[in-house]
Amino acid sequence: xxxxxxxxxxxxxxxxxxxxxxxxxxxxxxxxxxxxxxxxxxxxxxxxxxxxxxxxxxxxxxxxxxxxxxxxxxxxxxxxxxxxxxxxxxxxxxxxxxxxxxxxxxxxxxxxxxxxxxxxxxxxxxxxxxxxxxxxxxxxxxxxxxxxxxxxxxxxxxxxxxxxxxxxxxxxxxxxxxxxxxxxxxxxxxxxxxxxxxxxxxxxxxxxxxxxxxxxxxxxxxxxxxxxxxxxxxxxxxxxxxxxxxxxxxxxxxxxxxxxxxxxxxxxxxxxxxxxxxxxxxxxxxxxxxxxxxxxxxxxxxxxxxxxxxxxxxxxxxxxxxxxxxxxxxxxxxxxxxxxxxxxxxxxxxxxxxxxxxxxxxxxxxxxxxxxxxxxxxxxxxxxxxxxxxxxxxxxxxxxxxxxxxxxxxxxxxxxxxxxxxxxxxxxxxxxxxxxxxxxxxxxxxxxxxxxxxxxxxxxxxxxxxxxxxxxxxxxxxxxxxxxxxxxxxxxxxxxxxxxxxxxxxxxxxxxxxxxxxxxxxxxxxxxxxxxxxxxxxxxxxxx
Numbered sequence: 001x002x003x004x005x006x007x008x009x010x011x012x013x014x015x016x017x018x019x020x021x022x023x024x025x026x027x028x029x030x031x032x033x034x035x036x037x038x039x040x041x042x043x044x045x046x047x048x049x050x051x052x053x054x055x056x057x058x059x060x061x062x063x064x065x066x067x068x069x070x071x072x073x074x075x076x077x078x079x080x081x082x083x084x085x086x087x088x089x090x091x092x093x094x095x096x097x098x099x100x101x102x103x104x105x106x107x108x109x110x111x112x113x114x115x116x117x118x119x120x121x122x123x124x125x126x127x128x129x130x131x132x133x134x135x136x137x138x139x140x141x142x143x144x145x146x147x148x149x150x151x152x153x154x155x156x157x158x159x160x161x162x163x164x165x166x167x168x169x170x171x172x173x174x175x176x177x178x179x180x181x182x183x184x185x186x187x188x189x190x191x192x193x194x195x196x197x198x199x200x201x202x203x204x205x206x207x208x209x210x211x212x213x214x215x216x217x218x219x220x221x222x223x224x225x226x227x228x229x230x231x232x233x234x235x236x237x238x239x240x241x242x243x244x245x246x247x248x249x250x251x252x253x254x255x256x257x258x259x260x261x262x263x264x265x266x267x268x269x270x271x272x273x274x275x276x277x278x279x280x281x282x283x284x285x286x287x288x289x290x291x292x293x294x295x296x297x298x299x300x301x302x303x304x305x306x307x308x309x310x311x312x313x314x315x316x317x318x319x320x321x322x323x324x325x326x327x328x329x330x331x332x333x334x335x336x337x338x339x340x341x342x343x344x345x346x347x348x349x350x351x352x353x354x355x356x357x358x359x360x361x362x363x364x365x366x367x368x369x370x371x372x373x374x375x376x377x378x379x380x381x382x383x384x385x386x387x388x389x390x391x392x393x394x395x396x397x398x399x400x401x402x403x404x405x406x407x408x409x410x411x412x413x414x415x416x417x418x419x420x421x422x423x424x425x426x427x428x429x430x431x432x433x434x435x436x437x438x439x440x441x442x443x444x445x446x447x448x449x450x451x452x453x454x455x456x457x458x459x460x461x462x463x464x465x466x467x468x469x470x471x472x473x474x475x476x477x478x479x480x481x482x483x484x485x486x487x488x489x490x491x492x493x494x495x496x497x498x499x500x501x502x503x504x505x506x507x508x509x510x511x512x513x514x515x516x517x518x519x520x521x522x523x524x525x526x527x528x529x530x531x532x533x534x535x536x537x538x539x540x541x542x543x544x
Contacts, residue, residue: 032109062527066543067256070536071268072281073396074235074261076425079218081207082153085162086424087447090204091281091536092238092259096137097207097223100128100147101200103450105302105532107357109196113142113208113224123191123485128184128199134247136210137228144178149211151176151186151199163205165458165465166198170484191485194451202450202533226252226539235261253527253542265397272297278525278543282534283518285342286398291520292343300530301345304517305355306448308402309459311469311509316440318389323381325507327374329367331410334512340405341398345518349511352500353455356514357532360452360489362497364504374413386414392439393419394427399443402512417441437468444468448517448533452496456480460503471508 075089081097084090100114117128134142154163155173175187188195199206210222221229224247227240240257260277262268265287271277272291283291283299291297312319312328319325329351338346347356354361378386393403400421407417420439427436436442449455458464461480462472476499483495519530527540 062253062540063542063544064253065255067258068254068279068525068538068541068543069258069260069277070279070281070538071260071262071271071277073268073424074263076428077430078234079221079232080215081205081209081217082215083160083162084205085428087282087534088259088261092229092232093207093217093221093223094201094204094225094536095227095240095257095259095538096221096225096229097209098225099199099201099206100130100208101196102537103197103200103202103533105529107450107532109200113147114199117196119193119195121191123193123195123487124188126186126188126195127179128186130182130184131247132182134224135245136222136224137243137245138210138222139245140210140222142208142224143211144182144184145211146208147184148176148178149213150206150208153209153213154205161205163203166203166454168465169457169461169463170195170198190481192453193484193487194453197450197454200450201535202448202454204447204533204535227254227257230256237261248539252539254538257538272520272522275522279521279528280519281536282397283520284397285345285518286401288518288520289343296523298521298523298525300519300521300528302517302530302532303347303357304448304515304532304534305357305450305455306515306517306532306534307349307355307446307511307513308399308515309444309446309468309509309511310402310406311442311444312507313440314469314471314506314508316470318381318383318387319440321381322506323377324383324387326505327377327381327413328410328415329507329510330370330374330377331413331415332406332510332512333369333409334366337402337405337512341401342513342515345516347514347516349513350500350504351507351509351511352503353460353511354452354496354500358452358496360493360496362493362500364497364500367504369409371413374415378414383414386416388416388418389441390418390420390439391441391443392427392435393421393443394424394436394445395421396424396445399445403443437466442468450533453480453484456499460508469508471506473502473506476502476506 072091073088076086079089079092081093098112102110102112104110113131114128115131117126119126130144136142153159154161155167155171170188170192171186172189177185179185218232226243226246228243230239230241232238238259242252242255265284268280269288269291272280292299312325334348350364350366391403393399403419410417429435436444458466462477479495479499483492486492517530517532517534521528524544526542
């Protein structure tokens with residue numbers, strides 16, 4: 001295979017850096033995307049005169065032993081890596097099973113079960129070289145067949161795979177193969193320059209399972225990860241033991257992990273205050289304020305693309321007229337929302353899917369509260385006396401408080417909103433009963449993604465599997481395809497600006513804020529970061 005550091009794309013990155021069109025952080029991210037290791041990317045950065053510190057090394061002299069106790073929410077269904085979508089299930093599975101690649105907080109890529117990867121055919125063909133000498137926890141060797149079978153399962157229309165939200169229209173059944181032992185090739189439906197992210201930790205269902213996996217993961221939870229599942233009690237807790245034959249020599253440092261499931265944020269906070277747990281997987285500012293000033297507790301943070309989608313069905317009255325949707329968006333005081341819900345620990349959203357954390361995020365004039373303009377738009381749309389609508393939502397995190405703020409802010413413009421609050425499991429449902437995809441107006445908690453397409457393709461492109469607003473703009477969707485196939489960063493920014501302008505004008509959804517990822521830990525905890533995706537890697541975690 002071609003050495004990534006000598007590829008045309010590596011030279012292109014170097015030229016962009018030298019010309020000042022690419023910053024150090026984005027240079028490292030793009031270099032690792034196309035198969036350079038962090039150390040190789042840093043060396044190339046130095047060669048270009050950009051400085052660099054190399055990749056972080058593992059902790060030396062770390063304290064070993066102990067059992068980490070983690071608080072999280074409650075899984076919404078039986079544990080299954082193929083179909084899981086809630087943060088509690090994901091955190092549980094991630095202790096046992098691993099990905100080809102892990103995404104770091106700076107959006108660079110860390111090799112895990114894949115040692116390297118490279119593209120050809122204009123980004124339509126990707127070949128991954130797999131790590132050798134790795135075994136599943138039952139002693140079975142990890143092979144290319146396991147990777148091929150895992151991804152064929154994820155793209156099968158009959159598997160119920162939640163990963164179809166990322167892979168639909170990019171990877172079709174029958175297009176994953178092993179050209180030689182230790183290598184796997186993905187032949188994509190179209191060029192996709194960000195494809196490594198689609199097989200990484202940000203596609204959370206993409207954990208590698210044995211080729212023999214037939215379901216019922218709770219009964220036979222096999223992976224290649226740092227811990228083995230010792231016991232699982234539905235709705236209560238999962239316990240894990242150190243994988244004594246883990247492929248990363250000397251890791252993990254912990255002897256065990258306990259994940260405790262809680263129905264509410266308040267109960268997690270009480271457990272943290274009382275010392276019953278050492279960490280919260282996710283810490284919502286709303287409801288967790290007592291922890292921010294408590295002795296012995298640290299609040300870790302990371303910038304994130306985590307957000308709440310406040311969507312309106314464009315095919316359901318009164319939202320068939322974009323002026324009504326724009327009016328709703330204009331009623332919100334986003335600065336007040338940011339302060340009230342997060343104490344400032346968020347970034348203002350502008351009703352398009354390009355989070356500030358994405359390097360190509362455009363700079364448009366921010367939409368601000370304008371009640372007079374909102375009333376004028378409603379009148380022009382044929383609603384001089386306002387509208388009465390129902391907002392459906394899940395009872396998770398700050399979402400109920402957000403809905404109350406929306407209700408209060410919209411009322412002076414003549415928009416009367418009734419709130420319909422549901423348990424999370426009810427709101428998302430399953431099969432043909434998924435209220436969040438059918439309600440005329442709703443709020444969805446979107447997890448963080450590493451690249452814009454992981455949000456845009458499922459949520460806003462025509463035919464998106466999770467398009468809760470039912471919006472379809474062919475120009476927007478075609479631009480999304482151009483973005484996916486384009487290497488040049490300046491052109492990508494131009495395309496992103498065009499897309500953001502179209503989406504903001506159409507306003508199928510209000511995106512009022514991007515949440516800073518927070519993680520509360522005891523001051524005994526080391527080797528853990530806040531994760532921009534909210535995911536949980538305890539491979540290097542320690543307890544003092």
